Amino acid sequence: MRAVVKFIKWLFGLIVLAVIALFAWLYFAPPELIRVGSGYAAKIVCSNVFIAGRDPNEVLAVDVQAPGHPLLKLMKVSVDKERGLVSAGLLWTLGKSVAVERDGVGCASVPDGDTGRARQTSVHIEPLAVASQDALWPEGERVDALQNPAVTKIVDDAAIVGTGMRAVVVVKNGRIVAERYGEGFSAKTPLVGWSMTKTVNAAIVGTLVKDGKMALDNKGLFSPWKADGRAAISLADMMAMSSGLEFNEDYGDVADVTRMLYLEPDMAGFAETKPLGGEVGKAFSYSSGTAVMLSRLWQEAIGDKVKALSWPRTALFEPLGMHSAVLETDERGTFVGSSYLYATAHDWARFGQFLLQGGVWNGAQILPAGFVDWMRQPAPASKVYGNGQVWIEGPGDEENPGAGAAAGLPKDTYWMEGHDGQTVAIIPSEQLVVVRLGLTPAKLGYRPQAMVGALVKALHQ
Structure with missing residues (x-):
C-alpha cells in the first residue's frame, strides 16, 4: 500500500513539474502561433x-x-485607455503582445514591445471638420x-x-438611395476595410504620380534589389501584384502575411527581403x-516624415470629405497600406464614388487623368485583377471567373475587396456604387455579386 501511495505522489509531482515546465516554455519562449494570435x-x-469607440469585450468575443482560430478562444485582453495601450495573451500572460494608439495614425502592433519607439510615429493633425x-x-x-420597394426588399433581405x-450603402447617380446597418452599428461607425485598403493605397500612389514624385516605370526600387534580378521590378509591376516576389498570403497559420502583420516591427523591411519566385x-x-x-516607396518619395504621415489626409481624405x-x-511608421484603413460606410462610399468619377472630386483632378481607367485595366499577369489593386471579375472570382456575368453585372463592374466580406462594387455604366461591410468569414461562402446584380435590376424598374 505504501508503495502505491509513494507512486501516486511521485506521479503527481511529475505532473506538477511538467505543468510548470510547460508554463515556463510558453511564457519565456512562446510558439510563434501564440504570438501571432495575441498580436x-x-x-x-x-x-x-x-x-x-466599441466595447473591448464585445470586440474580443x-x-x-x-x-477565428480555436487558439483565439483562450486570448484575454487588458485595455488601458489613459495610456492608449492594449495587451493580450493566452490566459493573459502567455505569448503576451501589445498594441499602442497614437495621434493621427491609429493603433500599431508592437511586436518587440518598444512602445516608446512606436509612439514616436505620432503626428498631430488638426481634426477634420x-x-x-x-x-x-x-x-x-x-x-x-429612394423609395423603391424593390431596392428596399433587397437591402432588408x-x-x-x-x-x-x-453596413450596406447604395449610391446611384451620386446620391445614397439606400442604406442598412447591422445591430450595434450605424453610419457613424468606422469599419476596417482590410484589403480594400490596397486600392486606397494605390490611389495615394496616384497622387504622387500626379505630382511628379513617382513614375510607374521606375525600377531599382529598393537598394538591395539593385544587385540582383529584383532590379527589373517596376512600380507598375508592384501595383499589378506581378513583381514575381515570393510571399505566402495564407492566413490560416504562421505565414508571411501573418508574420509581417503581427511579428515584424518593420513590415516593409520584412517584405523587401523576399526573393524572386517567378x-x-x-x-x-x-x-x-x-x-x-x-x-x-510613396512615403520615401515625399521625403519629409511628418509630411508623409499627413499625406493620406491632406492629399486624399480632406478633399473627398472622408x-x-x-x-x-x-x-x-510605415502605413499598412495592405490592410488597416478604418472609415465609415459613408466614407467608403465616397471613395468608391471618387473612383467612379475617374479620380475627380468637386471638379478637381486629384488623380492623373486616365489613372483610374489604367487601374481597372486587366493586369498583364492576371485576367481578374487590375493594374491598380482592384478586382475585375469580383471577390473570390480568381477561382470562379464569370460569376459577375452570371449575376447580371455589367462588363465594366470592378471591385474593392477585403477580408471577412468587405466590398465596394463600382459600375460606371450604371453610375452605381455599392458598399458592403461586415464580419463574414470566407468559409461561409458569401459573395456579393448576387446582391449587386439584384440592385442593378431593381434600379432599372
Missing part, C-alpha cells in the same frame, strides 16, 4: 476601441474569438433614401446582404507585403 487580438481590440448633417451626401451626411453584415511582370501573386512596400478615415502605420 492579432491586441491590434484588433485597440483599433476598434480607440477608433470605432465577436470580432476576434468567434470567427465634421460634415454637415443637413447637406445631402456626399457634401454632407443627410440621406434622402438578410440572406442577400449576408451573415454578419454591418518571372517579373508575368507571375501574378496577391501579396499584402507588396502593398506595404508601396507605402514605404472625415472618419484613419490609415494606420506599423511600429516603425
Whole structure:
C-alpha cells in the first residue's frame, strides 16, 4: 500500500513539474502561433476601441474569438485607455503582445514591445471638420433614401446582404438611395476595410504620380534589389501584384502575411527581403507585403516624415470629405497600406464614388487623368485583377471567373475587396456604387455579386 501511495505522489509531482515546465516554455519562449494570435487580438481590440469607440469585450468575443482560430478562444485582453495601450495573451500572460494608439495614425502592433519607439510615429493633425448633417451626401451626411420597394426588399433581405453584415450603402447617380446597418452599428461607425485598403493605397500612389514624385516605370526600387534580378521590378509591376516576389498570403497559420502583420516591427523591411519566385511582370501573386512596400516607396518619395504621415489626409481624405478615415502605420511608421484603413460606410462610399468619377472630386483632378481607367485595366499577369489593386471579375472570382456575368453585372463592374466580406462594387455604366461591410468569414461562402446584380435590376424598374 505504501508503495502505491509513494507512486501516486511521485506521479503527481511529475505532473506538477511538467505543468510548470510547460508554463515556463510558453511564457519565456512562446510558439510563434501564440504570438501571432495575441498580436492579432491586441491590434484588433485597440483599433476598434480607440477608433470605432466599441466595447473591448464585445470586440474580443465577436470580432476576434468567434470567427477565428480555436487558439483565439483562450486570448484575454487588458485595455488601458489613459495610456492608449492594449495587451493580450493566452490566459493573459502567455505569448503576451501589445498594441499602442497614437495621434493621427491609429493603433500599431508592437511586436518587440518598444512602445516608446512606436509612439514616436505620432503626428498631430488638426481634426477634420465634421460634415454637415443637413447637406445631402456626399457634401454632407443627410440621406434622402429612394423609395423603391424593390431596392428596399433587397437591402432588408438578410440572406442577400449576408451573415454578419454591418453596413450596406447604395449610391446611384451620386446620391445614397439606400442604406442598412447591422445591430450595434450605424453610419457613424468606422469599419476596417482590410484589403480594400490596397486600392486606397494605390490611389495615394496616384497622387504622387500626379505630382511628379513617382513614375510607374521606375525600377531599382529598393537598394538591395539593385544587385540582383529584383532590379527589373517596376512600380507598375508592384501595383499589378506581378513583381514575381515570393510571399505566402495564407492566413490560416504562421505565414508571411501573418508574420509581417503581427511579428515584424518593420513590415516593409520584412517584405523587401523576399526573393524572386517567378518571372517579373508575368507571375501574378496577391501579396499584402507588396502593398506595404508601396507605402514605404510613396512615403520615401515625399521625403519629409511628418509630411508623409499627413499625406493620406491632406492629399486624399480632406478633399473627398472622408472625415472618419484613419490609415494606420506599423511600429516603425510605415502605413499598412495592405490592410488597416478604418472609415465609415459613408466614407467608403465616397471613395468608391471618387473612383467612379475617374479620380475627380468637386471638379478637381486629384488623380492623373486616365489613372483610374489604367487601374481597372486587366493586369498583364492576371485576367481578374487590375493594374491598380482592384478586382475585375469580383471577390473570390480568381477561382470562379464569370460569376459577375452570371449575376447580371455589367462588363465594366470592378471591385474593392477585403477580408471577412468587405466590398465596394463600382459600375460606371450604371453610375452605381455599392458598399458592403461586415464580419463574414470566407468559409461561409458569401459573395456579393448576387446582391449587386439584384440592385442593378431593381434600379432599372
